[in-house]
Amino acid sequence: MTLNNIEIDTLVVGAGQAGVAMSEHLSKLGVPHLVLERKRIAEAWRTGRWDSLVANGPAWHDRFPGLEFDLDADAFAGKDQVADYFEQYVRKYNLPVRTGVEVRQVVRNADRPGFTIETNQGVIRANRVVAATGPFQRPVIPAIAPKDDGLHQIHSAAYYNPEQLPAGAVLVVGAGSSGVQIAEELMRAGRQVYLSVGAHDRPPRSYRNRDFCWWLGVLGEWDAEIAKPGREHVTIAVSGARGGHTVDFRALAHQGMTLVGLTQSFEGGVARFQDNLAENINRGDENYLALLDAADAYVERNGLDLPPEPEARKRLPDPACVSDPLRELDLAQANVTTIIWATGYGVDFSWLQVDAFDANGKPQHQRGVSKEPGVYFLGLPWLSRRGSSFIWGVWHDAKHVAGHIATQRTYLAYRDREQRTADEQQPSISNVSTFGAH
Secondary structure (H helix, E strand, O other): OOOOOEEEEEEEEOOOHHHHHHHHHHHHOOOOEEEEEOOOOOHHHHHOOOOOOEOOOOOOOOOOOOOOOOOOOOOOOEHHHHHHHHHHHHHHOOOOEEEOOOEEEEEEOOOOOOEEEEEOOEEEEEEEEEEOOOOOOEEOOOOOOOOOOOOEEEEHHHOOOHHHOOOOEEEEEOOOHHHHHHHHHHHHOOOOEEEEOOOEEOOOOEEOOEEHHHHHHHOOOOOOOOOOOOOOOOEEOOEOHHHOEOOOHHHHHHOOOEEEOOEEEEEOOEEEEOOOHHHHHHHHHHHHHHHHHHHHHHHHHHOOOOOOOHHHHOOOOOOHHHHOOOOEEEOOOOOEEEEEEOOOEEOOOOOEOOOOEOOOOOEOEEOOEEOOOOEEEOOOOOOOOHHHHOHHHHHHHHHHHHHHHHHHHHHHOOOOHHHHHHHHHOHHHOOOOOOOOO
16 A cells, blocks of 8 residues: 555654654544654664663653553563553554655645655655654764774664674773663673763662652653753663662672773774763762752652662772773773774754754754744654653653644634635535645
């Protein structure tokens, strides 16, 4: 079945968590729409993550309001369980999702309202387009990566398990949630691991019988609408692996992992690192302790019966790799055969050929409503708040965007007095389309 010559009010591109949330809200508001996904529903969770990955938030938190996970509320869902969850969500609400359809180009129509969308299965026309492809579209490996065919280099998006890597030591560049979890898995598998640690936030997995997700919620951090200057892109080092635990870089080093500072350059088979390892770890500690302080103050202020946890403030001594850090590493001498770049992702909106971006290609929008009328964004970090790119956060952002679309449809459906009179005289044509101008 092709999609040629289909006209729809709203087209949603992407059927991950953002697209599914968008479809639910549009359905509730009676907005005719279609969701296109080039692969399977929530495909990134199945094939764009490593085998042992679990959600970073507990099942009670990292979900949509309309459906619970079929596991203990405090457990952490595995990646396939998350993908299954979204497929089940689509079935529960009978959402209009078409898989295996790649959107290749979206352009604004010159001679009629809305947009023309070219796909691998035909051409669609839509009054509105929602880009729900999320922030993890294009794995980014920095330009400093060595040009050495003898090294096995992959992005974290292409890492699945220790067995896929050649024998030898591994340098993991990037110590956010992905980097630190991969590094720990490799160390537990018996690999010698070097972990390059940059700036990061390091919340406790739990404190005083509450997960950090709960603390960020009651403290208003998830709903913060403006990032602290310089902290917009700082990664979070947290793990749900093996039932969930607080990431402790000193503990990892005492267990045999070698920590190094931010990776600076490669030359002649030698990796060089900035002299900022201790500073980065100490700043992570400051973030950790600040959350403990805020939690303690919240407990006292609200008279909560949550048990004190003084052990959470104890700190291991600095390991040798922190007190006397490596500034350079001869990769061959250290038997480093693999570099894993846990260095994040970029967006790719090359298919969306409309005036919705700044000079650097960054989407210009207000809470997901683009400066280009009829174009919307969903699932991006800080779309409206800190939690926007998380599962529960994108659901709430989708509600706002869907409301905006429904309001626009109401205006376009307006009929003036003369039109209403004509409608009464010709009831057979009273079903007026809202496919109108912007």
